[in-house]
Amino acid sequence: MRKLISLVLVLALIGAILAGCGTSKEPQNQETSQKAKKEETVTITLGGWASSPAETDLLDAQIKEFEKTHPNIKIEKQVITGDYLQQMQARIASKTEPDVYYLDVSQAPTFIEKGVILPLDEYLDKEDLKDFEPNLLKGFQKDGKTYGLPKDYNTLALFYNKDMFEKAGVKVPTTWKELEEAAKALTKDGVKGIVLSNDAARFIPFIYQAGGKVLENGEIVFNSNEAAKGLDFYYSLIKKGYADTPQNLGVGWNGDALAQKKAAMCIEGGWMIPFMKDAGPDVNYGIAKLPKGEKEGDLAFTVAYVMSRNTKHKEAAAEVIKFLTGKKAQQMTADSGLAIPTRISMGEVYTKKYPERKPLVEMVQYSKVFQFGTKGPKILDALNKAGEKLQLGQETDAKKVLEEAANSLK
Amino acid sequence: MAVKISRAKKNSIKKNKIRDMIDGWLFVLPFVGLALIFFVGPLLVAFMLSFKEYSFLDSVTMWQAKWVGFNNYINAFKDPTFKKALINTTIYSIGVVPVQLVIALALAIVVDSNIKGKTFFRTAYYIPTITSTVAVAVMFLFIFKTDGLLNKILVFFGLQPYNWFNSIHLALPSIMIMAVWSSVGLYMVIFLAGLQDIPTSLYEAASIDGASKWQKLIHVTLPMLKPTIFFNLVVSLIGTFQVFDQAYVVSKGNGGPLDSTMTVVLYLYRTGFREFKMGYASAIAFILFVIIFVLTLIQKKLFGEENRM
Numbered sequence: 001m002r003k004l005i006s007l008v009l010v011l012a013l014i015g016a017i018l019a020g021c022g023t024s025k026e027p028q029n030q031e032t033s034q035k036a037k038k039e040e041t042v043t044i045t046l047g048g049w050a051s052s053p054a055e056t057d058l059l060d061a062q063i064k065e066f067e068k069t070h071p072n073i074k075i076e077k078q079v080i081t082g083d084y085l086q087q088m089q090a091r092i093a094s095k096t097e098p099d100v101y102y103l104d105v106s107q108a109p110t111f112i113e114k115g116v117i118l119p120l121d122e123y124l125d126k127e128d129l130k131d132f133e134p135n136l137l138k139g140f141q142k143d144g145k146t147y148g149l150p151k152d153y154n155t156l157a158l159f160y161n162k163d164m165f166e167k168a169g170v171k172v173p174t175t176w177k178e179l180e181e182a183a184k185a186l187t188k189d190g191v192k193g194i195v196l197s198n199d200a201a202r203f204i205p206f207i208y209q210a211g212g213k214v215l216e217n218g219e220i221v222f223n224s225n226e227a228a229k230g231l232d233f234y235y236s237l238i239k240k241g242y243a244d245t246p247q248n249l250g251v252g253w254n255g256d257a258l259a260q261k262k263a264a265m266c267i268e269g270g271w272m273i274p275f276m277k278d279a280g281p282d283v284n285y286g287i288a289k290l291p292k293g294e295k296e297g298d299l300a301f302t303v304a305y306v307m308s309r310n311t312k313h314k315e316a317a318a319e320v321i322k323f324l325t326g327k328k329a330q331q332m333t334a335d336s337g338l339a340i341p342t343r344i345s346m347g348e349v350y351t352k353k354y355p356e357r358k359p360l361v362e363m364v365q366y367s368k369v370f371q372f373g374t375k376g377p378k379i380l381d382a383l384n385k386a387g388e389k390l391q392l393g394q395e396t397d398a399k400k401v402l403e404e405a406a407n408s409l410k
Numbered sequence: 411m412a413v414k415i416s417r418a419k420k421n422s423i424k425k426n427k428i429r430d431m432i433d434g435w436l437f438v439l440p441f442v443g444l445a446l447i448f449f450v451g452p453l454l455v456a457f458m459l460s461f462k463e464y465s466f467l468d469s470v471t472m473w474q475a476k477w478v479g480f481n482n483y484i485n486a487f488k489d490p491t492f493k494k495a496l497i498n499t500t501i502y503s504i505g506v507v508p509v510q511l512v513i514a515l516a517l518a519i520v521v522d523s524n525i526k527g528k529t530f531f532r533t534a535y536y537i538p539t540i541t542s543t544v545a546v547a548v549m550f551l552f553i554f555k556t557d558g559l560l561n562k563i564l565v566f567f568g569l570q571p572y573n574w575f576n577s578i579h580l581a582l583p584s585i586m587i588m589a590v591w592s593s594v595g596l597y598m599v600i601f602l603a604g605l606q607d608i609p610t611s612l613y614e615a616a617s618i619d620g621a622s623k624w625q626k627l628i629h630v631t632l633p634m635l636k637p638t639i640f641f642n643l644v645v646s647l648i649g650t651f652q653v654f655d656q657a658y659v660v661s662k663g664n665g666g667p668l669d670s671t672m673t674v675v676l677y678l679y680r681t682g683f684r685e686f687k688m689g690y691a692s693a694i695a696f697i698l699f700v701i702i703f704v705l706t707l708i709q710k711k712l713f714g715e716e717n718r719m
Contacts, residue, residue: 086683089466110686114467198667247576250556309469377684381664388667392578408490 042316043074047091047098049084052274058336062329066320073316092116092308099311100320103148105139105302105369106376112142113374117306119145123318131343132325136302139369148304149325152339154269155300155363156205158288159276164191164264165286172288176209176233179291183242186264193242195254195263196234198391200383201299201370202254202267205290206230208297208368214379215372222383223406225399230293232398235390245391259283269301270340270360289359300367302342340364375409382408460692467686475689482693492694494669495677502586502673503650510590511597511642518601519631532602536595543592547659550588551575575660578670585656585671593649597642604638605631640713644706651702654679674698 046063050056056079063075078098080087085107091097103111111117124146129137132150140148160172168186173179183193196202204214212227214220221227237243246253249262255272257263259280266272267290276283290298305321307314323329330341334350340361341350351358372379382405389395389404435442455472460482464475486492517535521528538546553559554574561571574584608631616626632639654675657665663680665672674694682691 083683089683089686093466093472110467114465114686115469116467245576248556248573250558252551377680384664384666385668392576392667394578394668 041072041074042313043076044100044311044313044316044320045076045078045098046320047078047080047088047101049102050079050081052338054274054336055338058332058338062324062332065328065332066323070319070323073319075320095310097308097310099308099313099317100305101308102151102303103140103306105136105150105300105304105371108140108148108304108371109142109376110374111306112140112147116309117147118309118311118314119147120149120307120318120321121145123315123322124149131327131345133342133344133347133364135364135367136300136342136369139302139371140304140306148306149321150302150304150342151325151330152333153300153302153342153364154271154340155298155360155367156202156267156269156290157359157363158265158290159258159268159272160265160286160288161258161261162284162286164261168264172286173291174289175291176293180237180240180242183237183265184240187242191261192244192249192257192263194237194265194267195246195249195251195257196238196243196267197246197254198384198387200380200387203231203234203387204383205267205298206234206293208299208366209290209293209295211294214383218373220379220406220409222379223399223402226294228399228402231387231390231402233293235387235398238391255279258285270357273357274338287357287359289363296363296366298363298367299370300364301370378409382406456692456695459689460696462689463687464689465686466688472688478689482690483697485690486693486697491669491672492674492677495665495672495674498582498670498672499651499653499674502582502589502653503647505583505586506589506650507643507646509586510594511639511646513590514594514597514642515601515635515639517594517598518605519627521598522602522605532599535598538592539595539599541592543655544659546588546592547585547656550584550656551660554584576667578668581660581667581670585653585660588656589650589653593646597646600642601635601638604635608634636713640709643709647705647709648702651698651705 048059059077063077066075067073084102088097088101103117129146133153136150136153137146140146140150158173164186165172165182168188170182170185171178173182179194186193207214207222207227207230210226210230210233212222212224212230214222214227238245244263246257249257251257251260251262254263254266254268255275256279258266258268258272259276261280261283276285290296305324307317307321311317325342327343327346330343330346331349333339334341334346334353337350337354337357340357341347347361347364351361385408386398386401386405389401390398395401459472459475461477461479462472462475463478463482464472468475517531521532521535525531551558555561556571556573560574564571572580574580612630612634613626616630621629652675653673657671657673657676658679661667661671661676663676665676665680675698678691678694678698681687681694
């Protein structure tokens, strides 16, 4: 009898396993029936990271607008949660990545070199491309081919506390010298003139302003005298006591220091605007262009829509990319004020609506995109360490730490 | 039904055994299957990858990826950042393991005795263990920050405040303190289970022989607790060698300042997912595996053969 029960149990288990297989088959059936429908309408999957609810609403509105004008193409939005780059790698390896997805400019060289994304040239109008900020578009081009269209961008600008400036009787700095004087005059009552983080993404503009470069024709050239001058100026402000790092001020990042009135100035991008609304609504702040060194220089951060090499509907995917970076969609971006549109024509719409943010848009012509080739992470790591050595007082010679950084990359 | 039973009776013993075996395998099939797919499979694939040059972005599959022999392993031992990560992880382990086990044992003995509110203390000490390490790290960021709680206490006692997480000497000790605090409860509970397994008759016998409380601890509790200590030591050592979360949160993922919080697993993550070198990352993972394996064998040797886990 007991054996019989065990037999029944085993059969029941096998049944359960088979039932399990059965249910897993069902979606396949659904898929095939969907495929039949797809002959009329094509579904394009669109991948991106989850940003603020307001930005999600903007994208949803843009998608709705697209589907209205393109009845035969449906967009299925897929929000990638967690570490975007890590998730995307797993999905690319398993060939399940979305047809169209966000790509940060810093990753573009690797994605282009590995052939993960397709060139879009055959679908693009050459005249229309001229409307994109050339400095941004360059970030997604290689050997004359365009692999992505930037959707929006940010540059770094000087965010300053207007009340503190007024109290100290200081005018907004436009040169390094004025920046140092302003920082000196504003450093009082436990407030630092400016907050400067140990971050290559913040001090590289100073390297550019001093006439230095990070890369030239793919070779490392940041160990030049000019670059050292830029790095030296950045950290001299900390050494002289007019500036400090966010950690030393007891805050998480530069923006916090301005919001909590621990510093009178900070160097950040347009993401400060929604942040200050939440974290420092009582701070009366202004935005100015970055002060000039030997020349103007800045970094631009941008994200593009790119097309997966595994997409089955190239033309439809290209339509989606073109629409979401097109005038109509960028007009919506400009109106929302959430990000700066990448089209020159729409930049004007944006600055007309938000005149106080004009410096962010003006800086783009002096900007290089935040991109350092396929070895980007290593280069930034080495530069960050160079900065840390100066800040922690392990070394005092900017040229020497940059030489060490360059040698560590050989 | 009756027919079936009579047929079963006719079956030879050998046939029965075979069917028992089939039944047995069918019962464990779901588990064995899952273990093969999700544990043994990835392990073998990672081992293969450690001899290849591969990135998830490559257009070739991992089977077709370029074979580079032992290059990944050789490069790892030439890589200064990997060496630094290995040293940091070793320091972390040497610091954390003994401290957390001694504290856990002390706490276990205390909450095992008949003190008032022992259930409360058992729960209170265990809570950090079930809290997410990221939440713990964020909380410690507040405690250790420049104008944070710890520095306020230091200043109150007339001591010098430090910038804990931004100092190359203090960043690693800070995350060690954090690790001890957050995992001591887990080892306490295991010690507690071990303590309650010790028969009271042994303590009674020791009392009759006139043993003091200290003598009972040294000659009864500790020897009887040896298997539990061994278990905790192994688990704690493996855990500390795999430290990742705390270092990741505190340094925002870059192991800074100046690699002072770079751990082996954090470096592995960075090379694999940030620098797109999966083969190299797999090699680092296997070096770590060998280190942990050897250390566990050494512990087993030291603790003798009598305790079979």
